[in-house]
Amino acid sequence: MSEPPGGARAPALAGLGDRIRRLRLARGLEQDELAARAELDREQLVGIEQGGTTPTLDVLAQVAGALDVELPRLFTDAEPGPAVMVLRGNEVPTVDTDGMAVQVLTPRAVVPGLYAARCRLSPTSAGVRPVRHEGHDWLYVLSGQLHVDFEQGATTLRAGDSVSFSARVPHRLSALGGVPAEFLAVGAALLAPPRGED
Template sequence: MSERSDVPGGSRPQALAGLGDRIRRLRAARGLDRAALAAKLDLDAEYLGTVESGAATPSLDVLAQVAAALDVGLSELFTDTRPGPAAVVLRGDEVPTVESGGMSMQVLTPRAVIPGLYAARYRISPTSTAVRPVRHEGHDWLYVLSGRLHVEFEQDETTLRAGDSVSFSSRVPHRLSAMGAEPAEFLAVGATLLETRSGLSEP
């Protein structure tokens, strides 16, 4: 992947604080050097170094690929908060929003409260360039809140309207985009079966 959406350090959203350091620690914990992880992601190792140092922020689809390569949920890149036995409550005005390339995301599970599960709210503008075809381990369920969401698979595609939903194996390459003049807002819930987490997703 050569595309990136760098955000100058002074204007980086609070939600991204510590992102690079978490990527570095997760990489080291898996016995990967920077060059090895960069090769899995088709990224330049020097650029990955700037991400880990906090000097650059990749686009959200690249972060999704990073999470898949490190065998963690996307939400684990955004916080060190560990799940516990008690309920975790997120107030609406406390949920951080991450934006890049015409797409915004709110991680609704600070870190997988239930192992292997994540939930997020997305908003994609009609001109968004942030989402390119991705694939990773597990299964995804999308529920459209407003607008029209176009979902493209390798050999199929569908357009969803408010109230529609779709579920699919996320190992199938998929691309999301907004149809029409209005942004598409949707909820995404993903689950990775614990027995599938032992292997990394294909590059």
């Protein structure tokens, strides 16, 4: 996956805050209610909605979960597409935050509850902080070494290796060996997350 050009980040995030605000209002939620559901400070959510704050991908995942939508829904106003949809590699925007570059390969929900992304994690990054969310994740390493820390135990994956796990298990990703770790991430989200759980 190539480095994003200097102006690629803006189009990828264009309209993000307004889209989140409209989804929130459509669900009858106040900002403090959505912030609480997403485990964010209200000020952080306000910054995202107003476009003054660039959220990390794990924060966006928390917001998407709190809105009961899939992550790609935050990046597009397009309705779910046809049964067959082709994405050309040079048309897929790359969002790069904190050393993690991500190309969302399912910008429209062709299969409800399913998302796929191509990721590149820099070896100089501090790593993705521990996250957990609803559903199940599957990671497949394309190149480099991807280290996955779980709540109990850890594993290092190399090219051709994969791991699948409940995304409710806290997990943290980092790249080893001094080179970026490139991998595919596929997730199956629960469309109606149980309420009242952590």
